[in-house]
Amino acid sequence: MSEQLKPVGVIGVGWVGLVTAACFAELGHRVVARDIVPEKVEALSRGEVTIHEPGLEDLLRRNKERITFTTDMDELLAGANLLFVCVDTPPTYSGDADLSRVRSVVQELPEDSDHVLIMKSTVPAGTGESIRRDKPDLAYVSCPEFLKEGTAVQDFLHPDRVVVGSDAGDETAGDAVEELYKPLGGEILRTDVASAEMIKLASNAFLATKISFINEIANVCEEVGADVGQVATGMGLDTRIGSSFLRAGIGYGGSCFPKDVSALKMLAGNTGYHFQLLTSVIEVNELQKRRVVGKLEKHLGSLIGKRIALLGLAFKPDTDDMREASSLVLSARLQGEGAEVVAYDPVASDRAADLLGTVEMANSAMEALEGADAVVLVTEWREFGELDWSAAAERMTRPLVVDGRNFLDPQTMVDAGFEYEGIGRLPREAPAPAAAD
Numbered sequence: 109m110s111e112q113l114k115p116v117g118v119i120g121v122g123w124v125g126l127v128t129a130a131c132f133a134e135l136g137h138r139v140v141a142r143d144i145v146p147e148k149v150e151a152l153s154r155g156e157v158t159i160h161e162p163g164l165e166d167l168l169r170r171n172k173e174r175i176t177f178t179t180d181m182d183e184l185l186a187g188a189n190l191l192f193v194c195v196d197t198p199p200t201y202s203g204d205a206d207l208s209r210v211r212s213v214v215q216e217l218p219e220d221s222d223h224v225l226i227m228k229s230t231v232p233a234g235t236g237e238s239i240r241r242d243k244p245d246l247a248y249v250s251c252p253e254f255l256k257e258g259t260a261v262q263d264f265l266h267p268d269r270v271v272v273g274s275d276a277g278d279e280t281a282g283d284a285v286e287e288l289y290k291p292l293g294g295e296i297l298r299t300d301v302a303s304a305e306m307i308k309l310a311s312n313a314f315l316a317t318k319i320s321f322i323n324e325i326a327n328v329c330e331e332v333g334a335d336v337g338q339v340a341t342g343m344g345l346d347t348r349i350g351s352s353f354l355r356a357g358i359g360y361g362g363s364c365f366p367k368d369v370s371a372l373k374m375l376a377g378n379t380g381y382h383f384q385l386l387t388s389v390i391e392v393n394e395l396q397k398r399r400v401v402g403k404l405e406k407h408l409g410s411l412i413g414k415r416i417a418l419l420g421l422a423f424k425p426d427t428d429d430m431r432e433a434s435s436l437v438l439s440a441r442l443q444g445e446g447a448e449v450v451a452y453d454p455v456a457s458d459r460a461a462d463l464l465g466t467v468e469m470a471n472s473a474m475e476a477l478e479g480a481d482a483v484v485l486v487t488e489w490r491e492f493g494e495l496d497w498s499a500a501a502e503r504m505t506r507p508l509v510v511d512g513r514n515f516l517d518p519q520t521m522v523d524a525g526f527e528y529e530g531i532g533r534l535p536r537e538a539p540a541p542a543a544a545d
């Protein structure tokens with residue numbers, strides 16, 4: 109390990125903090141990571157990783173000697189000068205971001221010029237300015253995160269871009285953060301603090317807008333007999349549009365898009381500006397989850413007493429994160445219509461069980477499908493693509509699938525004996541019966 113590398117401090121070892129700590133250690137830095145929850149710190153110190161994130165456990169194991177987990181702020185301050193704040197900023201009842209955890213961290217930091225506060229938590233534009241007013245001697249840099257759950261380690265180590273926002277007087281602190289990220293090779297964009305804060309919110313809001321847009325296109329495709337997959341491919345070939353985030357489905361979830369779209373809308377609203385577009389983005393997303401109910405009713409009539417299997421519960425594959433997962437609204441709606449709901453997720457079942465109350469949890473996809481009147485694919489886990497769907501059709505009372513992520517091949521499903529409903533996909537005919545000899 110090079111002795112030249114600066115130690116890094118991480119405050120808050122949730123999902124972002126833990127990935128940040130592990131990745132800086134992988135780059136050769138010593139890392140001191142501090143969290144206020146003793147059980148979490150003890151578990152991490154024992155080498156137990158509490159979240160499901162591909163590659164993270166390996167990285168933490170490999171760099172065990174470089175990372176110290178602690179609850180002690182003084183230990184953190186003594187061990188590192190560059191302090192990444194990674195605490196969560198959940199939505200409040202008003203839809204604004206809850207900054208109480210950020211504020212309590214700032215209160216604990218000294219008013220000195222030796223430490224640099226580097227804000228990774230997603231905060232409304234203007235937060236940096238107000239922190240600088242409170243702690244004028246503490247250098248402040250905004251360095252928003254653009255990691256995706258499920259690929260966070262890869263995203264950190266191979267960034268598209270790194271945004272480093274600093275205001276007059278804090279240029280040296282900004283330079284120090286730039287140095288930390290240089291070895292990763294992504295484009296580094298230097299901005300002022302408020303612009304860095306806006307880049308984060310605007311990026312998430314734009315991606316969410318793309319998803320709601322393609323979901324509305326999918327709904328129109330259903331009306332006019334077009335296929336949203338082909339439409340998205342055709343649109344995405346235009347480099348001005350780009351092909352990513354044009355996958356139609358039953359809406360976006362997670363800890364970021366719903367929260368950040370709302371926070372940006374509220375941030376604008378608090379200044380007196382009505383961000384109309386985002387109001388629609390949110391509404392389209394809410395209604396999109398519920399369209400599954402109509403699709404099931406089209407085939408089954410009333411859902412009272414019908415057994416509906418949900419495959420996948422996490423808000424996306426390769427994570428056990430259930431925050432704002434579409435499965436939560438969907439299962440509640442189905443139960444509201446009188447359906448009996450059974451569900452399976454490869455990794456999120458335990459977390460989901462606490463949230464889903466009366467939903468029956470199955471131990472495998474096949475077990476969930478046993479005797480079901482329909483199956484809804486909610487999360488596109490790879491194992492669902494590899495399932496023996498012909499065998500599944502035999503086990504079901506009625507082999508009907510609503511593919512909420514357009515993940516399965518419609519013709520394969522029809523050939524396996526299913527009635528197939530996607531989102532904005534063209535209907536498929538069942539194969540003609542074999543001619544009698």
Ligand code: UGA
Pocket residue numbers: 230253254255256257258312315319352353354355356357358359360361362363364365368423424
């Ligand atoms: C998102 C952003 O993509 C990251 O850049 C950002 O750093 C992160 O939020 C954050 O603010 O922390 P994440 O929430 O992990 O990352 O997941 P995404 O892969 O962006 O997916 C979000 C949701 O959109 C999922 O429910 C996914 O199923 C849905 N989605 C995504 C679609 O419905 N269609 C698409 O084409 C893409």
